Structure formats: C-alpha cells, structure tokens
Amino acid sequence: MKPFTYQRAATPAEAARVAAEMPGSRFIAGGTNLLDLMKLQIETPGHLVDVNHLGLDRIEPTAEGGLRIGAMVRNTDLAADKRVRRDYAVLSRALLSGASAQLRNKATTGGNLLQRTRCPYFYEPSKPCNKRVPGSGCAALGGFNRNLAVLGTSDKCIATHPSDMAVAMRVLDATVETVSPDGTTRSIPIADFHRLPGDTPHIETQLGRGELITGVMLPAPIGGLHVYRKVRDRASYAFAVVSIAAVVAPGRARLAYGGLAHKPWRVEAAEALVADGAAAVAKTAFAGARTTPENAFKLPLAQRLTASVLADGKV
Amino acid sequence: MKFDSAAGQNVIDQGRIVGKSYPRVDGPLKVSGLAPYAHEYHSDAPNAAYGVIVGAGISKGRITAIDTSEAERAPGVVLVMTHRNAPKQFGIGHAPPGGTGPQQDEKDGGGEKPGRHNKPQLQGPEVRHFDQSVAFVVAETFEQARDAARLVRITYAVEKGRFDLAAEKDKGEMPEDTPDSNVGNFDSAFAAAPAKIDVTYTTPDQAHSMMEPHASIARWDGDQLTLWTSHQIIHWGVDGVAGTLGIHKDKVRVISAYIGGGFGSKLMIYGDPILAALAARQLGRPVKVALTRPQIYNHTSHRPATIQRLRLGAGIDGKLLAIGHDVWCGNLPEGEAENAADQTKLLYAGANRLLRTRKTELDLPLGASMRAPGEAVGLLALECAMDELAEKLGLDPIEFRILNDTQFDPEKGPERPFSTRHLVECLRTGADKFGWSKRNPKPGMVRDGRWLIGIGVASAIRNNLVMASGARVRLSGDGVLTIQTQMTDIGTGSYTILAQIGAEMLGLPMDKVRVELGDSSFPQSAGSGGSWGANSASAGLYYACENLRNAIAQRAGFNSTDSQFADGKVSAGGRSRNLADVVGKDGISAEGKVEFGDLTKRFAQAAFGAHFAEVAVDSVTAEVRVRRMLSVCAAGRIINPQTARSQCLGGMTMGIGAALMEDQVVDKRFGYFVNHDLAEYHVPVHADIPDMEVIFLDELDDKSSPIKAKGVGELGICGVGAAVANAVHNATGARIRDYPLTLDKIMAKMAV
Known part of the structure; x- marks a missing residue:
C-alpha cells in the first residue's frame, strides 16, 4: 500500500470537487474492494476522499412511486429493507447471494457498482493486464479464462x-444518480453506466473525473415473479459462473445476466x-x-437457466 | 523403550480418562486470543523489524539485473538482501555440524538424506520456480517493507520451462524409493479377465489452505538463535535451519507452541525462518516475516497433480484377478513422487498386481506432502474405478468391495497379516446406518424437485506410520503433572490427548495435568505428520510416565510393579500415600521414549474406514451439493472421540473440496498457479458442509504401540472424494475422471 492522504468530505459536491482537484484521488466507502487492491498496489491512490458521512445512507420513496437508494446504503441494509423485499425481491436476492455477511455489512450500493473484476491476471502484477496497466496486453486471452466473459469482449x-x-438493478431499469465536481447532477441509466x-x-464506467455516485433510483414496482439464480462453484462466497436476474409473469419476462460480460448483460x-422459448x-x-x-x-448454461426461469414463471 | 512385541494389558486399558471425550484443553486460550501464534511473540522479540520476501515474477530463468537502490531509499527500510549480498548457506546434502536427528526418522525407520530439510535462500541468480525468493526487504514496519519490496527492480532472462504434466509424463522415471511392484502376471491375467476396465483419472495440484500462513520471528542472543515459527515437526525445523545456516543444531531453538493448521505444508521450512534468521543476525535485532496468502501458493509447497491409469480385471464371480495402477506425477528434481498407488498395494485381494509410479521433472513450485499424501489422491481414482467395475459386473459396490477383502498383505501373502483390519465391518455398519439399501443402483433415477439425488460409497485406508517419540514428565509438590515434549498441536488435539494419557497413567484428574508442546528444548518427539503423532507421542509419554511411576513408587518405598495410581494417591500392598507427599516440594521428574521395532514390517498396519455420501445435483445447472455424509472408521483405540471426530469432520470437508472444487490452476505458458488466493482457490465454505456423522468401531491394535491406537487425521480424507464422485455418478450417470467435478464437466455429461 502506497502512502496516501485522507480526508472526509462535508458534502457530496465537495467530495467530487476534491476528487477532481487532487491527482490520483479515489473515493472510499466500505473499502471492501479498494483496500485489498491497494495492498496489492493494483490501486495506488495518493488521496482518499471518505464519502461515508455525507447523509447518503437513506432509502426513500420517490414521487414516481419508486425508491431512491442512497449510495452509502450498505448491502445488508438494502437487502433487508421491507420495501425492497416486497417490491424488488430480485434485488434483495441478488445482494444476499453475494460475498459474506461481514462484507455486506460494509459494502455500499455505490461501491458495489464500482467493484473491479476478479480476473486472476488483474490480480497478478507480474503478468500483463490492459486493465491494470493499459497497453501491457491481456494474459487471460490465452490463459485460464474459465470464468471470464463471453459477450461484449474485445x-x-x-x-x-x-x-x-x-445485474438485478439492470433488470429493474435502475438509474444511477451522480454529482459532478462543478455541482451539477445527472442520472445515468444503468444500461449505459458500465462500459x-x-x-x-x-x-x-461513464463516470467523469471526480464524479460521485449519490444514489440509485428504482422505478415504480413492476410486479411479477422476482428470481435471482446464481450458479457458482461452491454454495456460498463465490463469484457467479453465470447468474440470471429475472422478473417473469405469464407472457412477459425481463432477463439480465451476470458472469457473461464486462457489465450486466440484458438484451x-x-x-x-420469450413466447418462442429459451x-x-x-x-x-x-x-x-x-x-x-x-x-x-457458459452459453448453454445460461440458456438452461433461462428455460428454467421461464418455466418457473409460467411465461 | 523399544516397542517390538504386541502390547499386553496395561494402565491405558483401564479407560478411566483415555477413550473418553474431553473438549480441547487449549480451547479457551484459542477462542480468547491468548494462545500466541508464531508471529505474535511481540514481547519476546522487542523492536522487531519486518521482512517481506520478494518472489520471482518468472518461473524459470535467471536474474540478469537487480536494482535495489530505490527500495533501499524507501522510508523505514533497514536492509535489502539479494543473491549479491546474502550470506552463504548450505543445501540438501549438508547436514548441520553435529549431525541431524536420530536415524529412525523416516517412515519405515530408514536413514535420512543429510540436510534434507535445508532450504537455502538467495544463493544465486537462478530462478527455479515462480515466487521463489529473489530479494528480502526489511523495514521498521510491515507496510514499509511491503511497499519497498515493490521497488526492487529485477530483470530476468526467461528460459523455457516444463509446466505441463501430461506433456512431460512420458519422460518420467521410477523414483528410487518407489520401485515397481509386480506380483504374479498382470498382463496375461488382465488380458484374460472376463470383466475389466481401463480408465485414466487425473487429480490437480491442490493447496493446503491452512488458516495460519507460514510465519517466523528470529531473535539472536549472541550465537544462539531462537525462532518462533509455525512448524509441524520441531526437530525437522531445527535440522533445516541449522543445516541451511551451517550452525550446530544446539544453537537453534525452535518454538511452535500453537499452530494454525498445517496439513503438511509446515513439515518443511521455506523462506521465512531462514531469511528472518539471516536478517536478524545482520541487523542485530529481531526480524518477523509472515508470508502473504498469495505467496503461500507458489513460494511454498502443494499436493502435486497426478495422472492415474487403473486397469482392473475380475472374474464373473466378482473376484479381482488383475490390479494395475500406473501413476504419473511431476516435481522439482529434489521433490518426491506423489505415491498415489500406495493404497492399491494393500486394499484389495488379487493375485496379479502391477503398480508403477513415474516421476518427471517439472519447473513448478515444490510438490510435497498434503494430508494423506499418496492415498488421498490414489483413492480418488481407485475407489471410482472399483465402482466402474462393480457396475460392469452388475454388482453392488459394497458387496464387490467385501468380496475382495483380504486379511493379509496381498503382495506378501498370509505371512504378513494385517495387525487389525475391519474394512468389511466399516462398510456393513455404514451401509446399515446410512440407508444404503434405499439406493437405486441405476443412475439418474431419483429426483427431489429440481435436484437429482445420488448415493456413493468408498473404502478408506491409510497406512499406520509410527515414529520415535520422547517426553519429559514432572510431578511437582502441588500434585500437578507437567508434560514436556517437542510434539506439536496443529489444531488436532495433541494438548488434550497427551493430558489424558498423563492423567490416566498417574491417576490424576485432567485439571492436574499441564502440557507444554512445540519447543526444541523439550525431548524430541514424533511431531505432527503422517497421522503418526497421536499414537507415537502418546506412546513416548506412556513410557515417560512409566518411568515416573517407578520413581515415585521407589521413593514411596513400594514395589513398583504392583503400585496403583489413582485419585492422587499411590498404593501398594494395602498401603497408600498421597502423591504430593511422596514427591515432596522438589517434585520428581522422568523421561521416556518409544522406539519402534519391526512390527510394522511383520504386520501390515493401517487404519480403515468407509465413507458414504448423498449428493444432490441441480438438473439445470449441474451444481453439486452434498446433502449428508457418514464415515465409519476402524483406527485402533480412539483416545478422545471428540477430538478424533473433529479430525474426521475436517478430513471429510477436505474430501468434499478435493471432489468438487479444489484445483490449483497451472498457467502452462507462464508456469505458475494462477488462482493464488482464497477467493479463487476454492475450498468448501460452511454452506457446502452438510449433516456429517462419524462412527468409530471398537478396535485395539496391540501391534501399533502400548496405546493400541492408530492415526485418524488422514484417514478422514482418504476416499471421501471418491464417495462424493460415486454419488454424483449415481445421481446423474455422469462419470467424470478429471477432478475436481465442476459443474461444466458434469453438465456436459448429464443425460438432459
């Protein structure tokens, strides 16, 4: 871990401004991913802007009948929220299938969106990785890539x-709310958020320099059966081999996939x-x-999952 | 005392304390954080500097340039050691001045290669495997050392390495210590056998994955080195450190009082104690080193991968006629072969047998012992192959195994009987308790909603190894018995069972016994390896306690042979005296030691078991979830059913890992283990572990030691993975011969 400076921002806009002004800044929220990467020097920020104390930890109803989830709402709290469990069960289920209880207690909504890949070559500094060192090459292409992407790759x-x-937010058509260093705010559809x-x-992501996620908006509930099925190599504490977030009802389905691409995959x-089958x-x-x-x-597996989910939903 | 004839009735048989469950005596210390691990002797090593090992970023080649200037200038750095400035050390072949331990230090009592535990560090520019030490950075804090380690700039000339076992296997040679075993005429018997299978299984490299990483603190007082390190066999650690540094072993004190798991990974030393010792000597202050989790995978050792060809032939009556087991494995030149055909020597009858092991050189990190080396992976293949042949014969897998039971070493004949062998009873008892009769022999027939259900079985065998072991005991005036031995407790329960042996022998309650372990200033012991620890260390303690009993009886003026020790008293001839009064304020001490004669040669000695598993396989995703398991074990006297059960549960858990997920993936281009952390190298988590039960059959093995016990720590894993794999086959019809059985492999072979 390289030495770094640290400050607590007073407001979201100030956090964004500081992050833009201080070279090599990173926001720190739960730290469940960033700190590990800093110890390995895969992330080497010179300055950390703590965004834990900005009042972004609430879940509130919106005028449109949806929910606004503060960026600092912990995964545990989001999964347990009564409204989320009732109206957006796919989100609750997705959250609870990830990480461990200890990690979910720390991990935040904004941070979860920004977690880095688990590609093993990203984690091995002696090997090339374009994500870690742009232009160095990709060791994964000809290497161990059993759990890597099959769609949208390059x-x-x-x-x-x-x-x-x-993945659940993608199936729910969430939008990501941000504040920029100049104080302006914007909403980015989750479909466009990850690149x-x-x-x-x-x-x-589409985030600009210093731009801070302040929350995630969920549109009004859409009913249907909410399913999150995560296929993994052990029963818990494993990243998805393939996952599917689905909202299904007779005659209609929304389907988003995890584990297949550099972003949640939904077409x-x-x-x-769906009427023609999986x-x-x-x-x-x-x-x-x-x-x-x-x-x-992964492709036949994702298709089998799709068929199973469509059957469960009597689509 | 030499143990060379069957044990008669003795004090242990009274079973007042031995044979009963006691929770771990070190439990409260551990759960309250008061049991210090190697890296935690802060007050014994004041002002310690922190060392971080820089590992090679290539797997084969040479360092052509190394620039340490930036690292040396980094904040807090006090030393950067590389091959250019590291002191000269000594490798394998160089015993420490003053010699190594006693000769009886090998599995079968044979001699040992001098200096075989040596691990010199930073001795030249040559890189032999990934993450080999290439520099050592010492700083005031761990964080400073870790950062500065990244500033050591190294240029390499990369050479082509050999990383692919399958591609290299045909260059393999017969290991010196694993000659071919050729009995009868395998080729003609196999050719003529009415029913046969010829199948090839593979097992991957596996990581020990113990909780506590390798860690050491070195402190010098003049020319005397004290090392707090995490090591399973103290005198091997002493030999390795003394031998590598070229100093007399009396100048090295190794302390491993508490060990956070080992599974074989701490049978040898690696970079941490040597580099800590070298740096501490140079700096004149203590130095601490702990490996990071990623370093453990490539810097230390692993269980090597195997390719195993099983050729089994049987008559229509189900009797095995031909047993062929060929094993291919790879290692660095100094590494041993993975003897995956070991269990095949003894497990089943059959007149014609051909077992061959071939070891080829690979440029991967060192392969070494991991929980039940040999059997653990050998049984993954053999016990699935047995099911394959049973299916071909239309025989029940359990009946097929029972048909081929043998009560003597099938290579040597009836003149070498088993000391005890209750495999059949294990299988029968387990079948009854597990509900084997409800198993549908036709695969893929049982469903529970989305899940396909299957049941599997496998036999378990683990050779019973014994090792010389000593102990010192002292009964003090307050009536407390203190036991000292180099024996270690790697989470197994050594503290507890040795307290039980001492309490039984001296007629004391458990709370009057103190056990001190893992210090080279104590008498040399068997240590924790090869499942020999509990039986051998207990036997050494038994003789020490006998000597103490005699000394006490003598002091009391009693005839020692008919003296009874009970309730804190010694009694004989109708007279009785309080032990505390007899020993007086100065107490009485004694030492004792067990050495083993040729009973392990005259008798085949092994622990046996039968493992049962029920699995559910998701019919959509092919995910496997184990639903319940049962192990039935016959392993001699069970000294403490509670700690023995824990050992078996741990082995069963590891067996699930071996069957379903554990796989150190080799990148064959670069030659290293890619998935080098616990997020990517999967071991089972709690959610993977179902309802598990363990049954111990009543058994005493009077040929094993005066304790009549055998090892269980490794028996617990032997065969488990095969039972799971056989259950997956029963559930789905998919027979996967390449471990682990991941969902992609199963999905490809599922009927739907």
Missing part, C-alpha cells in the same frame, strides 16, 4: 463484472421472444458471443 480484455447487485472493454478496458429484443431468447441475447474452450459452457 481482444484487449475478457474480464467480467463481478457484481450480483448490478464494454473495447480498447480501453481500464475505463469501466431487451430477446425478451420479446433457445430463441438465447439466440438473440447471446448473438455475437466469443468463447474459449474453457468458458464456452
């Missing part, structure tokens, strides 16, 4: 986004084909997939 990066929460790797896999056009959905949803011998199983 020849620079095949990392996945490890979040479960984000595909392209030629710049180290740039993972609305595929959802229109194979039709998968054909459209997974068009353009690029697999390796090790991770090719």
